[in-house]
Amino acid sequence: MTTRWQRIAVAGAGEDYATRYYEGFRARAERGEDIHGEAAFVADLVPAPARVLDAGCGTGRITVRLAELGYDVVGVDVDTTMLAVARREHPGLDWRDGDLASFELGETFDLVLLAGNIIPLLEPGTLLDVAQRLAEHVASGGVVVCGFGLDAEHLPGDCPVTDLADVDAAFGVHGLDAVARYASWDGDAFEPGGGYAVTLYAEPRR
Template sequence: MSGRTPSQWEEITAADPAHSTWYVERFRTLAAEGADIVGEARLIDAMLGRGSRVLDAGCGPGRVGGYLHRAGHVVVGVDVDPVLIDAAEQDYPGPNWVVGDLAELDLPSRGIAADFDAIVCGGNVMTFLAPSTREAVLAGFARHLAPSGRAVVGFGADRGYEFPQFRSDAENAGLTVDSQFSTWDLRPFVDDSDFLVTVFSRVH
């Protein structure tokens, strides 16, 4: 970990090496039971034409990116946890699953074009980052968007990242708010909403 700040997720898994496997099995069980685990993906799919390029940022075991791949999009998924990437490769073959740190995101250095039509960051990923890296992660999203691309980020309140600070960090990182919702099924955001889904465009 020298030279970089580990994410809160990495600290959790370092303290409990079984955590990642538990997380994978949790979503496998939910899927097997017929639970709706792809609400974020349906929103992104509705925003795009077929064959769009999508970055699943903090992809975990692949539920969102896997759905979008099956829907006909070109998907790259990035996660810092190799256990989760391995599960994504097993359960959702097709996307390009990449082990990587969102705070140091540089896909062109891996031969992957930074011209995504959409970036999706669901699953409370923003709250698992090291706080000192949040703005860097958002700046990475801005760098990896196509000129007309949009980034969609969702996370819950009371998880250590206040919504006003998030919006300020995003603005500093080169993103501008297009719209805000309180759920992935597009219910309006109000001041006391306990969840925030924000659609951003790049500042030109």
């Protein structure tokens, strides 16, 4: 099955989209750009060597950085083409094949990270299943961190907009509340109507 992400990626970059994606970020880093905002955000939340699941890890940019910072990190993705690049470039890390709507790793994590528009790129009708699988992979007291675009300007190709309220509701069904929300991985204050949101989902305080 071709996923929504693969269709958009191939339309934009061709069949070698995974390599182009990886090389694009490497080029930015070589120009001196900071490409590690998500990992820095994680580091501000939980100290290493916490266990982190990079859900929808792609070619592994964030997984690699978290490992460099001392985290016990696993990267999982349904896109085997992207994972092949991750495994080729960083063979020593823990890469897993898995559809976020059905995966089961048999372990839990202190923090589950979804970056790079994972939520709006999900297949139609799978949001509740994804929320359940993610909730079941979070350790007691842990957190899901989810960042994605809220308008066309912050989304790739013809990716549809996903309503934040729908995402909050999906996690809420599985016992995780939205406990904090930011406008960027730099921690900027979120304002309704903004184009991007980073939300922390956790068990409600009793």
